[in-house]
Amino acid sequence: MIRDSLRLRLLAAAAVAIFAALVLAGTGMSWFFERHIEQREADALIRDGKLIAGGLRVDAAGRPVADAQPGDDRYGEAGSGLYWQLTTSKGSAHSDSLWDQNLPLQPGSDREDWRARHLPGPFGKSLLMVERRILPEQAAEPVLVQLATDDGPLHAARREFNRETALSLGLLWLFLLIAAYVQVTLGLRPLTTVRRQIATLRGNPAARLPGGHPREIAPLAEAINALAQAREADLGRARKRAGDLAHSLKTPLAALAALAAQNRRAREAGAVEAADGQDRALAAMRAALETELARSRAAAARDAGHSLAADIETQIENIIAVIERTELGERLIFDVHMPDELHVPVASEDLTELLGALIENAARHARVRVRVRGGMAEEESQLWIEDDGPGLGRESSEAVMARGSRLDEAGPGHGLGLAIVSDLMQATDGTIALGRSELGGLEVRLAWLVERSPAAPRKSAFLRWMTRHR
Template sequence: MSRSLRLRLIAGAGAAIGVALVVAWFAMTWLFNAHVERRVEDDLLVQMRPLLADLRLSQGAPSVGAEPADPRFAVPAGGLYWQLSTSAGTARSVSLWDSRLPGAHAPPSDEWRIRKARGPFDQRLLLVERTIRLQPRDPVVLVQLGYDLAALVPAQREFAREMGFFLALLWGVLALAAWVQVGLGLQPLRRVEHDVERLRRDATARLSGRYPRELAPLIESIDALADAREADVARARRRAADLAHGLKTPLSALAAQSARVRVGGSPSIADGLDSSIAAMRAAIDGELARTRISLVHDGRSTRALPLVERLVAVIEQTEAGERIAFSLSFDDELTLPLASDDAAELIGPLLENAARHARRLVQIRVEDQNGQRTLAIGDDGPGLHTAQRDEAVLRGARLDSAGEGHGLGLAIARELAEATGGRLALVRSSLGGLEVRVSWLLST
């Protein structure tokens, strides 16, 4: 989870929502309990009115003609209690039996006081109390009504349980909403991922489109990094070109020395020099090709037929090409997902290699199959065994390791294909020789 921003955001939102709902559960439960107790207080004051209306004093002791109508006042430990007290005596409900309500400390005379206290029968009571005076010279009467709070517990528990169930469902809904919100919030990052992938394949590309302000510093930093990378690649290409041109003169001088050695009667030494010179030229050409690969542009396309016809026309002028026939089998409108220069650099060496090994025919096809566009170049030459084909695709292998010249390494051809999202494979040609296939997924 620590490596997933989405999961971290969703988990954080779920935890925060959960804490908020737990606090809300406690708050709403407390508010409900307080509301119920206020309703009980109002009911007790209503019960008090008939009691006070019939209150009389006999020799200073309070008495009433009739008790309130609620039957719980007439049942011992019934949960509702009243008590009238003076210094001369006490009158109380039947529900108190022989017990008394707890005494009051400095009860008010101008308003009702509400408090909770431990009452008779070990009950927790809600008490409403105050003092009154019937006549100015009459003794003070302490009026008290009590309600057993245990009667409220079932309703309070049911409310808490139902509220907890509701808030759990609400948590699920809000968590789902948070998941959707996180998904919407991360959508711009998916666009960044797509643009960065395009930037990886094309050094000249930049992050485009409108992004949220919060991503602007990231976008600017990526573009600045891309500018620096493009500049580094350009410098590296220039240095590679300078190095190649700088080595041409020494290599030409070495070739001249080899010719003199050969004329001087040392052909074996001359052969060794020529081999070393050819290896150095191959290494230089290979590095120049890889530098070219690093600058391959993504999103370009080239019509296949005109390009292949132009390359075939050039190869037909060579010693290997003039003795064989070329067969082109593809539609005029088909394109390859490479820029023209990149396509020529990929196809040209493959055609040269096929022409060098073919007996009479080289076949070039471009076809769409299984959601892929495939360029296939096959010949009717001796071909390669399966083990040889597997060995040939290893990095650093060459398409032509036995013929003259150094050619273009198969690894370079493969890198150029992969740089444009393609895949290179060697198979047996239907003509009997070797067939090189380069395939690209068709965009949908």
């Protein structure tokens, strides 16, 4: 899972790096704390040792005598954990706290400066001891001055410090992880912006990623724009080839029309069977040419762009204006409703071709009314074209969609070749469904899954009203 997420990779790396840094910091702080408290205890022992050294003398037998002793009462309590001892080759003297015990003599005790070290001591305890050899006046040999304290409290203080430090560093680790999450989120936010912009670019080949990206993302945005420019050029060439194909088919279609006229004359002359056979061959040729043209047109329409509600409504009004001028449309009432948030992933010219075929078919079979409406359902854009004509039964609708050929093959009227409509819907990842309208006739439902993008400027309600009633 971490391999599939850049965010998790960065957070995992930050967690490990912060944890390692805090462990090193905790170890260093523990070492410095232990050194600090040991040095503080050693300094306290050295101060007491200097006080003893100030009153140090040797008696006639050569044994050391301490005329001045520290004022700490623990030196007088047996096993209190605070001791002093004076040693020469003739004998020794020690604090009452040592009772019948002695401080150990270790190699290296002949130093003439204070030295601190840890070693096992009396009463089964470990000691922190400072020692130094001092030569009193009129003494034949130096006296070894030793002072010691139990280091158990030192270790206890260190453990307490380590426990509190570990808790503090753990809380700091969590806080830094939260800070790292915020940092990673803010750092990756430009990529989220690029993703949204790419969604817009995917629906409109003429769109480009805007500038203003961070320096690290700018090369990626430039590469995406270059790819989009190449795709737009390829799409333009495909559309041009589709147009050229349509133009080149005009002559063969004219020839087919001339052959059809010859068929009529042959039928009038009595050669009905031959004329019917020729008509079937011509119809098959025309169907093949129209199918290939529809496929070429639909292939060029893939990812051709977006149409917004105002544009869709304008296209529908233009189609209706043309139909109303015909004898077929004079008697009909057209009802159009497009919500402002509607947008479909189909270019304007392709949507005009698609809606024109469907609205013309509805007008051909409607009695009084044709309704065109749109809507958004979560992330789906929908268009409905309905009429109040005879409609199609359920079995007829299923048969038409199963064959995917012509509506007029499944029932009377509704002559609409589905080649262009179905190919355009398939090319734009849309779906088409036939059903019974609330008006009583046929309902054609078109639907596309779309990803919402920032709304583009739309016409005001007043301008849309003027467009509808001009």
